[in-house]
Amino acid sequence: MSQSHPFKAYEEISDDLGAVERKLREVLQSDVPLVTEVTQHPARGGGKRLRPALVLLGGRFYRPEERERLIGLATSAELIHMATLVHDDIVDRADKRRGRDTVNARWGDRMAVLAGDYLLGSALALVAEWGTQEVISSLSRCVQEMAKSEMRQFGGVNRLATTEADYLDWIEKKTALLMAESAQLGAMGSGAPPEIVGPLWAFGRAVGLCFQIVDDLLDLTAPPDRLGKPAGGDIRNGVSTLPIIHALAESSERARLKAILLDGQGSDDLEEVVGILRRSGSFEYAFGRASSFAAVARHELDKLPTIPARQALSDMVDSLLYRTH
């Protein structure tokens, strides 16, 4: 739950985040016990609730008194996120997430397909209840873009040919787009003008890029018990993240790195890969890119009114950039 990620930013919205947790349970409470059990499973695993936090804080910039609407929209953003996680865990054949069995690991791929659809249907019903048509359209396109980008990645060519530009495009669609949507959702849902909605969207996008680069870094460097899943998952799944892309271009050991990536799957190989990345300064490079997106995010905040939510969003950027798991 959010308590396990005591971001300073969350102090500003702790009551509302509690209401989002209750709303999540309520929306996923079905008259069919199996449906409740399977669809609440990803919610019970906790998570940072970043997207609801973005909706709630972004919503403070325009008609913050529309609290019920903000809680509904914040819940729908988390439900969309959960739906994509449940389906992505099928695609990635992931067994563990946040230290717990994934839906596909516990109930099988086929049940996970349906559970993701149910979560998505629930999310959009909630968006229809609390959002404008602009909001619904924006979120539907986001679902479409996320699936498209996964399809392209999954059906993709040789990963060793990936460039930094391809990587940034991929994490933009995979992660940053829904975070951008979330950051603008609360304000857009209340009819805020472009000078509020625009910076919030750009802020969410930059935070999303920063967040995903750090996430991919941690996949290689954080202890597995803190990650809640095995380290090096991206390498095993054939996904080239930023440190790898940097090292393949810059490292004096790139021939060896390429050979490992094309052949190896063992944990000994992972240690060797990490060694190569360390020596080529690839982790520092990736962290530098994450920092630059954090700077973009802070710059967007400067365009918004000075209210407590603005400081909270700024704190959130720091927490995400400097986190260790």
Next chain:
Amino acid sequence: MSQSHPFKAYEEISDDLGAVERKLREVLQSDVPLVTEVTQHPARGGGKRLRPALVLLGGRFYRPEERERLIGLATSAELIHMATLVHDDIVDRADKRRGRDTVNARWGDRMAVLAGDYLLGSALALVAEWGTQEVISSLSRCVQEMAKSEMRQFGGVNRLATTEADYLDWIEKKTALLMAESAQLGAMGSGAPPEIVGPLWAFGRAVGLCFQIVDDLLDLTAPPDRLGKPAGGDIRNGVSTLPIIHALAESSERARLKAILLDGQGSDDLEEVVGILRRSGSFEYAFGRASSFAAVARHELDKLPTIPARQALSDMVDSLLYRTH
């Protein structure tokens, strides 16, 4: 394509159905060739386009001049249907549909998960463009209900314990709900009053029940080359349809039938099952139930104004009830 199902009902809307076909291609035309190929695959397989036809004909009862809106909504109904087919084919491990490879058979389950999500996102973006919030809410709930009912079915108990009431509830959620939504969609999207929307919804529901009972009958009785998939699929998948439920309750050979259903999977068994069902009058019974839902559908039409679309909907009922594949 619809040309291969020359329902008399379609003469009334043939231009509009052509526009729906073009809109389907247009919506699924992506800048990523793989995405276009995979997501257009289910559309290229043809199909009866029942849901678009229901939207178009239902839309004739209120502000029929809003043609672009009707075509948008009709296309979105078909996209939602396609999304559920692509995901259901994963769940049912189906290789063939309408004589062609399913998406999961050709590109694998993981790509099919993403393709279904893409189709659903596209559908809802189109609904957001052309529908009211009421329409969006209604369709989102429908997606949720369909997934819920599949989850319950899939995680279900011993199929031999299924009753006719359970079966009707299951096909209502699986098929009739989206057809009810489709029938009311065009009128609801233009703000039609309850005396138009209500009978259209009830008509679509009854047609959906009639359609699915006949579909399940044909799964046992139609030649496989006309079905475009192997016969007896429901039996192999452990799904009890109406003739089976009837025979398990009424046939003098029910002990033998039960034994076959619990053990057998071969095509010899299928012949024996069909023989038992024939001798117990179970096909006639199921057809009788389908006919009674057809009568309900026609009764709902009587509540609507006498325009050509009303006759077309009535013709559609007959075509669906008396079809042979």
